[in-house]
Amino acid sequence: MSTLLICLVIAVVLLCALVAFVGRDPAGADRGLQTGAAFAESDLGGLSELIFSERDRQFVREERSAPLEALFVRERRVIAAHFFERTLLRLRWIRAEHLQSSRSASDLNVLAEGKLLVLLFYLCCLCVFLLLCVRMSPWGAPRRLALHLESGTRRVVPAIRFSRA
Amino acid sequence: MDTKDVDFGPAGPPRTQAEGPMRLARSEAQQVYEDFCERTLVKISGDLSRMIYVASLRDYNSGRYHHAGLEAHFAADAVRRALERAHFELFWKLSRLALRDLVSEVELYMATSRESIDDFLHTWRAIEPYRVAIPVGVDALAAELMISNLKLGLEVLQTRRVRQEGHR
Numbered sequence: 001m002s003t004l005l006i007c008l009v010i011a012v013v014l015l016c017a018l019v020a021f022v023g024r025d026p027a028g029a030d031r032g033l034q035t036g037a038a039f040a041e042s043d044l045g046g047l048s049e050l051i052f053s054e055r056d057r058q059f060v061r062e063e064r065s066a067p068l069e070a071l072f073v074r075e076r077r078v079i080a081a082h083f084f085e086r087t088l089l090r091l092r093w094i095r096a097e098h099l100q101s102s103r104s105a106s107d108l109n110v111l112a113e114g115k116l117l118v119l120l121f122y123l124c125c126l127c128v129f130l131l132l133c134v135r136m137s138p139w140g141a142p143r144r145l146a147l148h149l150e151s152g153t154r155r156v157v158p159a160i161r162f163s164r165a
Numbered sequence: 166m167d168t169k170d171v172d173f174g175p176a177g178p179p180r181t182q183a184e185g186p187m188r189l190a191r192s193e194a195q196q197v198y199e200d201f202c203e204r205t206l207v208k209i210s211g212d213l214s215r216m217i218y219v220a221s222l223r224d225y226n227s228g229r230y231h232h233a234g235l236e237a238h239f240a241a242d243a244v245r246r247a248l249e250r251a252h253f254e255l256f257w258k259l260s261r262l263a264l265r266d267l268v269s270e271v272e273l274y275m276a277t278s279r280e281s282i283d284d285f286l287h288t289w290r291a292i293e294p295y296r297v298a299i300p301v302g303v304d305a306l307a308a309e310l311m312i313s314n315l316k317l318g319l320e321v322l323q324t325r326r327v328r329q330e331g332h333r
Contacts, residue, residue, distance in 0.1 A: 050261070055265070059264050060264070071317065079306070
């Protein structure tokens with residue numbers, strides 16, 4: 001039963017990630033007053049570190065108030081969900097931008113392109129998984145994975161800078 | 166506030182000389198910024214109080230910053246840019262704070278407001294005036310996190326207050 005459940009979760013994550021990966025960048029999506037390249041390249045400056053801060057969690061725990069802890073979890077969940085939604089949009093934009101410039105490139109390195117697309121798809125899967133966690137799981141999203149996602153997204157940003165050069 | 170090497174380029178994370186080129190070094194806006202930090206902001210205790218003060222210099226309708234004293238000596242555009250940058254920097258500093266430190270900032274602001282703690286907490290929790298203290302053009306998620314942290318900070322203070330009252 002649990003194996004079936006795990007397989008179902010994996011299938012949902014893969015399907016959602018695939019939809020997010022091939023989907024178009026929705027026009028007018030909330031990017032926080034940013035558009036296009038500025039949005040994709042915007043460095044959120046370690047926001048995931050702040051959203052999933054262990055220090056803050058510990059501080060609230062030390063106050064020894066159940067309603068306060070519940071409020072903290074609720075607030076952080078909302079922000080984490082927005083963070084993952086934005087990261088997904090960002091990844092989608094990077095993929096679209098990169099594919100467009102790759103089509104007109106004369107010296108295309110197929111292996112490097114393939115690696116980049118795999119990395120982007122992996123990050124999309126991770127993002128969808130974390131989004132599901134933050135929305136459905138009672139424990140929220142795993143902190144380490146969220147930090148890993150942010151650093152991974154930072155790694156792919158130079159790809160679009162390079163493709164635009 | 167460190168007034169050296171501030172970039173007066175387009176809005177974004179404050180850049181220092183170590184992080185990027187300084188575009189308008191020693192420009193009029195830079196002079197205004199230094200003057201404002203060294204003469205005005207330094208007299209206000211706490212970054213939250215400073216940010217709220219700078220936000221109060223912004224016109225609600227146009228979003229432009231005005232400071233009569235500075236505008237008497239410098240060009241209005243330079244004043245606007247300097248105040249905008251100061252506002253942004255203060256927001257940036259506060260948004261990086263841990264919740265514990267932000268609570269201390271709120272406590273400090275509360276102490277300087279001269280209002281009773283109960284009135285202050287009631288008003289701030291009900292009206293959420295800190296929402297209008299956020300600079301325009303900052304990252305939406307960073308602003309959301311800051312507002313959420315301030316909300317949590319107020320709840321922490323309220324919880325402490327209730328506990329304190331219970332002990333009496």
